Amino acid sequence: MDHQGQSSGSDSVVLEMDSLLNELKRKLKSLKSSKAQPQEDSFPRIMVAKVGHLRRNVCNSEYDPDHVSIGPYNHPRQLPTQQDKVRSLLTVLSAAEEEEPSMTVEVYLKELACLEDKARRYYANTFDDITSDQFVHMLLLDGCYILSRFASFPAKHTAHAAGATRSSAFAAELEDLAVVRDVFFLAENQIPFFVLEKIGELTVPGGSAHVGKWIADHALELMKAQRYAVAAPAMVPPELTAPENLLHLLHMHLKPQETDALLPTATGKGAADDKPVSSVGRWRTATEYSYAGVNFKSQEMSEKGGVRCILDVKLDSGGGTLEVPRLDIDNETWRLLRNLMELEQRNREAVGSYVTAYCVFMSQLASDKKDVELLSKRGVIVHAHGNDGEVAQHFADLCKGIMFDTSEPKINYLWDIRQKLEKRSRSYPRRWMAWLKRKYFSNPWLAVGLLAAAVGLVCAIVQAVYSVLSYKQGWN
Template sequence: MEDKDLELGDMENTIQERVHRFLDRVKKEESLNEQITPSIDLAPRKLREVSPQSFSPRVVSIGPLHRDDENVQAFERKKAIYLIKLMNHITSYTQETIMNSCMEKMYASMEKIKACYVLTKTYDDVEFAEMMVMDACFILGFIYETFEEKSPDMSHAEDVVRDLVLLENQIPFFFLKEIFECTIAKLMPNTSLVQFMHPILSILSLFDSYEGFSIPENIFIDDTHDHILGLLHKCHKPSENDNNKEEPFSITKPHSAVDLDKAGVSFKPYRSQTWVMGMETEFPCLLWSWCKCTFRMPIFYVTDFTEVTLRNLLAYEELRQTHDYITSYAFVINMLVNTQDDVAKLIDSEVLVNHMGSNEEVANMINKICKELAYVNSLYHQHWETLDNYYNSYWPNHIGWMRRTYFSSPWSMIALVAGSIIFALATVQTIFTIRGKK
């Protein structure tokens, strides 16, 4: 009986000890979650299923989420080459000194860095530290060699840039900045990490401006970026001077670019020094339903990078539940484009630049971009409501109907002209017949 009591007592002590360990771990994780919310996660399944290739790296893995992908293994050796080259450029310090500094930064922030990821695999501290330092040094070394040193080896440059924007292929920005200070800052002391990232951000930019891509001033003040993708997202943030308010977006009556054009809407580029994604509706007179409408919108720059960049920004907004700048625009461009004719109209209006391929390819890409996206509070609600009201007003509506009915094709125009001639001849014949009888 005593032995049984002892066994029960030991079991109770064991359970109590395990409970203490469990509660300690839970409290530790809670403390970490209060410090930082995971910002690097797998894309939402519904978005990944629409376009799996848009979320997986082609050549290089950054961080732990795609570390074991078969297609990125061959590039791991090249990371070491970029690391050695980067350290060799810093002639005022030995390689051991540089690496010791990087590792000290890594181990000091180990738990904070791990908390940024929703990890799918367990890594010991040594393995995790070496992986993160290698990847951070590779990113910095790649940018330096490609855009500062103008390296002739550009065979994988485009694929690498593409992989650096993927949601699941990121490294915490605060840690990248720490490694930057240990390395690139020694070579370029008057350059910030955000300035250093400019070439990458410029290539990945979704929108064009007449002055080229520029980083908004508020980005240099704000130093709380999640990662490279998060930094790119903030580059599209409206300034405080822009009065756009997020409101529920109704898309019950979408009108394509061609339909709006036939109703009298002209498309023109939006010119602003404050927000590259701004939109405006303009009327030359107070009787807006009786005069032509001008819709100014951002210049959408479509390249081979566009779909991947756009999809990852959309996934980032959905996961982080942040402001829906990109999602707002995606719904608008999706409504405007139904066919390649709509793409052609936007190109002619200089609000879309096509460097991707045929207009049909661009239309197909845009038509699929909002699939599985949840409706959002849009920054462009008021503009679209104005366009819808204008389109449905008496004069534009009837003008649009006439254009669609009689001027949609050369044959309909020929039929209209022929019908008018026949009607005129019949009228003249009737008049002469009546006069002849008199």
């Protein structure tokens, strides 16, 4: 009996091992298959991934769509715009039929089916629960919805126009804002840009190029309206020549000018310092820098100037004035910045970490009510929140859960500026002079009194010296 029992237990172990072996073989085969993809797909792609739990726990709502779900991560989410997607498909088909009467929905499905494998590789998840038919169906409806909103197809009727007739102009404007927020701003709510280009190519002659221009123009106007950037990005090597998705398109506008000049030298030292001042990478607050004699100056952006986006932070040649582009803050500012940082967290080698470096800088610079008050007075921050304390709390929470080392010069484009400001902040003569200026020269009457006292002291010293000299001459 014991022998039979041992044999039965051994058989179960063998069965479990066989099951485990088959599962591992399947995974290895899948991995080898993904590595064997054509060379054209081997460049660093912008991966669309789920937002990490640490960042979601801070503010979960900043990453979820409220109006329209796009892409496989939000595929099961039932939002009011599902029927609008079908109307958008009709809009695209109507535009296609005006150019080519034989164009049917079957053609679109077949063409997108050929892109399914490539599109799936742009996501960190495999989505095994979404069938091929469901995935292609999703790409078609989501792509048509985006294009019906942001492309200028020559259709007689658009889904957006039809929706506008059913609601007031004000409601339509609110809907437009909600669509922009969900479609452009959210890291998870994305489909590959080449899907949009393919739909455009099937719809109108030269549609692929037209789609790129239409959406790029819309993105630029959006960045200008929000005062985040005023000029189109330079889409030339080593930059990617085209965006991978709509959030990446916005990210391409946010690159500081003269980046190479801002970075430290290859030896890891600052341009003006022999060695780093401190291994601690935290920025001081605005009030602390002010106590050390650092002035803050708001910079206006210009297409022809050296300030083209909010990331163009500069320190003047004397090291006493920090020039920061004006940041206009509204309720969507935090959402956009968080999702841009999420894009960089997942794709640092492909897109860099400029936005993360900027957000860490601002979150530590303006982490207290007094800091926000100071920066608001200098015009660096403009906000419509209830009070400065609320804005400071938003800044304090902005980078929670973000992995970023400000002490690493290779990823922090503001590293050299922080080194120079830290050196200035540790200078006791500069701190003393700044205290004297703040204590006595901020008030004109105190300044006059101090000047009068200094003049009186000088006169008293001169009189004393004169009296001594007169006494000695008389004695002689």
